[in-house]
Amino acid sequence: MNETKILVIDPDETSRTFLANILRKQNYTVSEAASGQDGLQKIIDFTPDVITCDSALNDLSAEAIIIKTRQEIRYGNTPIVVFSNQLDSEEMDRILKAGANDYFGKSGQALMGFLNNISKLLVDARVKQSEELKGALAVFVSAKGGTGTSSLCANIGMNLSRFMTKSTVALVDMVLPIGSLALITGIDESSNFNVVEVSLQPPEKVTPDYFRENLARPHDWLFHLLPGSPDPGAASSFNVGNMHQVIQTLRKTYDYVLVDLGRSFSRISLPIIQEADVIVMVLSNDVSSVSLTKRSLDYLITQNINSNRIYPILNRAVGLEGLSKAEAEKILGMEIRMTVPYMMSNLTLANNQNTPIASKFPTDTTNLVLKQVAIEISQAAIKTRSEHVAKG
Ligand SMILES: Nc1ncnc2c1ncn2[C@@H]1O[C@H](COP(=O)(O)OP(=O)(O)OP(=O)(O)O)[C@@H](O)[C@H]1O
Ligand SMILES: [Mg+2]
Structure with missing residues (x-):
């Protein structure tokens, strides 16, 4: 099992399980959250190395999750990647401004882009982390x-x-x-x-x-x-x-x-x-x-x-x-x-x-x-x- 832990936050069970299973097949350790609140709790309990978050949660906004995560020194640099059903430039602006590392529309191509980019996200975060010890x-x-x-x-x-x-x-x-x-x-x-x-x-x-x-x-x-x-x-x-x-x-x-x-x-x-x-x-x-x-x-x-x-x-x-x-x-x-x-x-x-x-x-x-x-x-x-x- 890969030691890299990825948290998938998505209220839609089908798309959440789909992404989680692909990540598991690539040997990542995966945890799933169906709501924003559950996601925030799992960021604390599961301490993921990478977080993916759907842009349309039922309880909190994706920005709220990003801002909350970026506030605390322990998780401040954890890469956060947001997936959206409606690729929208205004939404993208808001999400990137809040501090997300990437924003993708949900598509096969975007998924490949994300999978290929995980190791780079991890390297960037580790460089920052070494300061944050x-x-x-x-x-x-x-x-x-x-x-x-x-x-x-x-x-x-x-x-x-x-x-x-x-x-x-x-x-x-x-x-x-x-x-x-x-x-x-x-x-x-x-x-x-x-x-x-x-x-x-x-x-x-x-x-x-x-x-x-x-x-x-x-x-x-x-x-x-x-x-x-x-x-x-x-x-x-x-x-x-x-x-x-x-x-x-x-x-x-x-x-x-x-x-x-x-x-x-x-x-x-x-x-x-x-x-x-x-x-x-x-x-x-x-x-x-x-x-x-x-x-x-x-x-x-x-x-x-x-x-x-x-x-x-x-x-x-x-x-x-x-x-x-x-x-x-x-x-x-x-x-x-x-x-x-x-x-x-x-x-x-x-x-x-x-x-x-x-x-x-x-x-x-x-x-x-x-x-x-x-x-x-x-x-x-x-x-x-x-x-x-x-x-x-
Ligand atoms: N915003 C405020 N409203 C009311 N009282 C205040 C306020 N700020 C400070 N004080 C009062 O001013 C006094 C001095 O506060 P404090 O001892 O924290 O200051 P200090 O800058 O650390 O002082 P010192 O130079 O002695 O170290 C305290 O009695 C405190 O209650
Ligand atoms: Mg004093």
Whole structure:
């Protein structure tokens, strides 16, 4: 039996079995799904190497399947080929835009074309995959303190775990001299396991198993946490030199690694910022935050950081007064990708009770924004990798 697994999603039993049987005759391992929902479930359970999907499903659109699959780092590059009963250029446009690799009308000739192309689809996907053995790295930075960087890092991490259900997420608190993610998530701070301790370990001890055994699992939050420095005294012994390997090993262990760097563009944080797939820059709507952010952006560009990787978030931390999004964009010379609304005392309340916003205030519209940010960060990370692969 060929180890290559192909999932055939098609509500029409005759055409589904027909394609599945041809593939089985060619020794592929085949699984079938009669609906979009069943297809999405089988993408998780069967982990196909190639997906074929009929363009007319009864429950979901083919685009929805493609978009959902492309969002998650684990399946982001799985080839998807769509077959349609009505070769239609508008439909083809939509489907290819959503991220399908190929679009065919249902015919004998198209089927041959698909069969001949399977090995090429697999080679392309494997090249991308070799990059993706590493988890996505997103760093959270701000140019000014108190802009909500840590609260957003924690709550966006929570949303990644909630919506990328099969992926694992780890947060790292690298804010010096004192981290705050332990406080926000309410983990036991008496433990000595924190970023400073980890940085002092001999490199051979810092393995995926070491992290799996030791990372904290905050109650109510669906991610793992490497807590930050507990006090300025501890921070002074921080061994910066080991952090590159620490982050690399975390990326091998978890699908998404989110690092809170706080207000830091230093020799400690710069190599991690340079390595990141996505740089989330949190700014608030006061003039000083926006102008300091502008200066930090200019600095990052001089450090050879591609502005495509920067994802500015305007957090209305200081209330309704202050600059508008358009005014802030004008100063920055860059598009702001998302605006987080002012939550009055709700965020402070959720933080004080160590609860995610999603659990404490499930109907707050901020949850929709945070979910969207989580999805976009995942997509941006996938995009950065494919650009990397394209460059060779
Ligand atoms: N959108 C918002 N609406 C209401 N309050 C907010 C909002 N964003 C942040 N805050 C409040 O601002 C305070 C600072 O948040 P946080 O600690 O996350 O910021 P920070 O940038 O990490 O700060 P630091 O520089 O200390 O690391 C918190 O008390 C939080 O509740
Ligand atoms: Mg902070």
